[in-house]
Amino acid sequence: MSTHTLTGPAPAGLRFHPLRDSATMLRRNLKRMLRYPSMTVMLVGMPVVFLLLFVYVFGGTLGAGLGGPVHSGAVGGRAEYANYVAPAIILMTVTSTVQGTAISIAMDMTEGIIARFRTMHIARVSVLTGHVLGSVIQAVFSLVIVIGVALLVGFRPAAGLGGWLAAAGFLVLVTFALVWLAVALGQVSKSVETASNLPMPLVLLPFLGSGFVPTDSMPAGLRWFAEYQPFTPIIETLRGLLMDKPIGNNGWIALVWCAVIALGGYLWSKRLFNRVGSR
Amino acid sequence: MTTRQSSAIAVTGLRKSFGDQVVLDGLDLTVRRGTVFSLLGANGAGKTTTVKILSTLLSADAGEVQVAGHDLAREPDAVRAAIGVTGQFSAVDNLLTGEENLLLMADLHHLARGEGRRRAAQLLEQFDLVEASRKPASTYSGGMRRRLDLAMTLVGSPQVIFLDEPTTGLDPRSRRNMWQIIRDLVAGGVTIFLTTQYLEEADELADRIAVLDHGRVVAEGTAEELKRRIPGGHVRLRFAAPQGLDAAMGLLGQATRDNDALALRVPSDGSLRSLKTLIDRLDDRAIEVDELSVHTPDLDDVFLALTGDSTNEKVTTR
Numbered sequence: 197m198s199t200h201t202l203t204g205p206a207p208a209g210l211r212f213h214p215l216r217d218s219a220t221m222l223r224r225n226l227k228r229m230l231r232y233p234s235m236t237v238m239l240v241g242m243p244v245v246f247l248l249l250f251v252y253v254f255g256g257t258l259g260a261g262l263g264g265p266v267h268s269g270a271v272g273g274r275a276e277y278a279n280y281v282a283p284a285i286i287l288m289t290v291t292s293t294v295q296g297t298a299i300s301i302a303m304d305m306t307e308g309i310i311a312r313f314r315t316m317h318i319a320r321v322s323v324l325t326g327h328v329l330g331s332v333i334q335a336v337f338s339l340v341i342v343i344g345v346a347l348l349v350g351f352r353p354a355a356g357l358g359g360w361l362a363a364a365g366f367l368v369l370v371t372f373a374l375v376w377l378a379v380a381l382g383q384v385s386k387s388v389e390t391a392s393n394l395p396m397p398l399v400l401l402p403f404l405g406s407g408f409v410p411t412d413s414m415p416a417g418l419r420w421f422a423e424y425q426p427f428t429p430i431i432e433t434l435r436g437l438l439m440d441k442p443i444g445n446n447g448w449i450a451l452v453w454c455a456v457i458a459l460g461g462y463l464w465s466k467r468l469f470n471r472v473g474s475r
Numbered sequence: 476m477t478t479r480q481s482s483a484i485a486v487t488g489l490r491k492s493f494g495d496q497v498v499l500d501g502l503d504l505t506v507r508r509g510t511v512f513s514l515l516g517a518n519g520a521g522k523t524t525t526v527k528i529l530s531t532l533l534s535a536d537a538g539e540v541q542v543a544g545h546d547l548a549r550e551p552d553a554v555r556a557a558i559g560v561t562g563q564f565s566a567v568d569n570l571l572t573g574e575e576n577l578l579l580m581a582d583l584h585h586l587a588r589g590e591g592r593r594r595a596a597q598l599l600e601q602f603d604l605v606e607a608s609r610k611p612a613s614t615y616s617g618g619m620r621r622r623l624d625l626a627m628t629l630v631g632s633p634q635v636i637f638l639d640e641p642t643t644g645l646d647p648r649s650r651r652n653m654w655q656i657i658r659d660l661v662a663g664g665v666t667i668f669l670t671t672q673y674l675e676e677a678d679e680l681a682d683r684i685a686v687l688d689h690g691r692v693v694a695e696g697t698a699e700e701l702k703r704r705i706p707g708g709h710v711r712l713r714f715a716a717p718q719g720l721d722a723a724m725g726l727l728g729q730a731t732r733d734n735d736a737l738a739l740r741v742p743s744d745g746s747l748r749s750l751k752t753l754i755d756r757l758d759d760r761a762i763e764v765d766e767l768s769v770h771t772p773d774l775d776d777v778f779l780a781l782t783g784d785s786t787n788e789k790v791t792t793r
Contacts (some may be wrong), residue, residue: 210556213585220582224568231570231611312566312627315530317556318583 214319221326222333228300229334239296240338243289244345250281250408251349258409278350282343283435284407287427289342290371291398293335294378301327301382302391324465328375335371354440363437366450370430373454374398376461383468401427426453482541483508483635483666484529489538491524491690498524500690502538506683511657511667513681515674517782521690522670523563526639529668530560543634559633561625563640569613573604573623576612580630598626602656618649625656635666642676654679674775688782701777710743710753713766722762727753737765745771 229236250258251274259273262280304310304327313323343351355363378395385391404421405411405428411419422428429449436443482505489502498521506512516522527533529542531551540547543557560566567576577598581591599608602622607615612623621641628636638657642650657680661667671677677684678698685695694701714720714737723739724732731740743749750769757764 210552216585217583220579223582224571224579227575228568228570307569308562308564308566309568311532311562311564312560313583314532315555315558315560316583316631317552 210317212319214322214325217319217322218325218329221322222329225300225326225330226333229330235296235299236334236338239292239334240289240341242292243285243338243342246288247281247285247342247346247349250285251278255281261413262410275350275352278346279352279439280435281408282346282351282353283431283438284402285346286339286342286367287370287402287407287431287434288399289338290335290367290374291395291402293331293338293371294374294398295392295395296334297327297331297375297378298382298385298391298395299388301379302385302388305383305385306388320469321466324379324469327379328372331375331378332368332371335375336368339367353438355438356440359437359440363434366433366437369451369454373458373461376458376465378461380461380464380468383465401425402431405431407431426450426457429453481508482506483510483543484512484668485539485541486529487539489525489528489540490536491521491528491533492536498690499528499535502687502690502692504685504692506666506668508666509661509664510682511661511669511680513677513684514668514670514687515672515677515684515778516670516687517672520687522672522687523639525687526560526562526637526668526670530558530637531555532560557633558635558637559628559631560637561621561628561639561641562637563643565620565624567612567615567620567623567627570611572609572611573615573619574599574608576623576627577630580627584631586630594630598629602626603652618645618652621645621649621653622656625653629660633665635668636660638667638669640670640672642671642673650676674778686778686781693781694777702772704777708743708745708771710741710745710750711738711766711768711770712741712757712764713738715763715765719763719765722760723757723764726756726760726762743769745769 255274255277257273259275259277259280262273262276304323310323314320353359377398381394382391385394402408404418405425406422407427411422411428414422429446430453432446433443433450435441436446484504484506486502486504489499489504490497491499502521502525504512504514514522514525524533528535529540529547531547531554535547542554545553545557547554568579571579574595577595578591581594584591586594599605602625604619604623604626607619612620615623625638625641641657642653645653654676657667657669667680669677669680681698683696684698684701685692686701687693694704696704712723714723717734717737720732720734720737720739724730727739727741729742732738733740741753743753754767
């Protein structure tokens, strides 16, 4: 390894292997998830608790208030509300997972192992892509559980196979976008505590959109915000796909939002990671 | 600087500030291949900052650095491929087992599966971690964790190894263990850049020592050379009564007395002959000595003389 080549092509030992390194980092992150199951349980638990709360505690009343021709064919308040709220809860599963991503990135940053990775000749981005892929897998796992529980408590989606596949692909895309944002949030956090708080707005945004109640029931200012924030088109798209309803412009708007969030999150994360460390 | 080719690390005019605080103020260092170089300094002297810059973790404000023949600023990747770093804070994955941590390193160095397993097994053996290899690193003691940390650094067979305070916080036995490991590594041909605040450690391990104070090298040389730079050898005599102290003072003349401790500091090279002469003279006058101890200058004296002076200067010139 005593290469003194100052110019010319990089010797074989100096080539980068981003795919191989990302696979290695992914294996590391999956192992960490298995070793620290309480985190996964917490991340799945939150949307499940919200689901039960909204269906059984608030569902009867909220369902009665849904009304309107859009939600026709309902058999009753609670059953109708289960259908209405399930897509929001499914999205909440994604934001909850993403909160976990920020936490585990911050844990990594405080533990010194990242400093080791930075001094090694590896494809740097693999440290981040390992987390991103790990989180997407974790989200899929959580989504299966949450959707299963939703079906048990009365969620009756109308989608056929095509709708389900489209919804699945859409969810993976949304997860992918939000995870990149979370990777950046995890890096800007100085501590694990901050990392668990910073993504809080992501968890709350579905409430300030069409997630839990239709936006036309809100006061003017809030309604304006609710209609233009990214989670509303995302939820409406998901709702449309699962309930087999037309999604109109929402699909495109949601996809553009995802692309913007993913690209922004990726660039921000990369910049944060390549920033030569502080002290 | 004619020895650039044979040097593993060559640093000229390295500067780094954080805001107004100057941490490195024009550092010059040369480390020959296959030797142990120790950067000695108190907390806050700039040791860790130096290691962070040399290991590509931090960028310098000014200065030229070559590590393993590669320019740090222009070829950081080539530098990374040649170095290994074990920092002050452990860089192990606490949720993975010792073995998994080593295999992770093997994968990141793109070793073939079998080769990686062999290397991991060999390092576990070498670092006495076989029994704990299947336990998560979070359950390891400080010494075990430090050994695992170093073992992880060695997976890629680096040419230059940075050890930032590798024994800070370790018990004496683990510290001696670590020293032996470092000696074995040097015997194997690697270059070691070691920072420490323990003079004893630098004395034990280093071929050359640089004393760092407020971001500057205030002295550099072998341990012997540094010790020779300051006269500090003396015999300390302690007496039971002030009369003894007075009598001895009168007899020996050129000694420093410490009235509170009833002690006398007599300059001496510490040789047997000079001691015998001293004892004979005291004996002739029947002066009772409670305790006699011989002090040869150690690196502590050097360190205090070199870094203490600068503080005194500041105090007096103010």
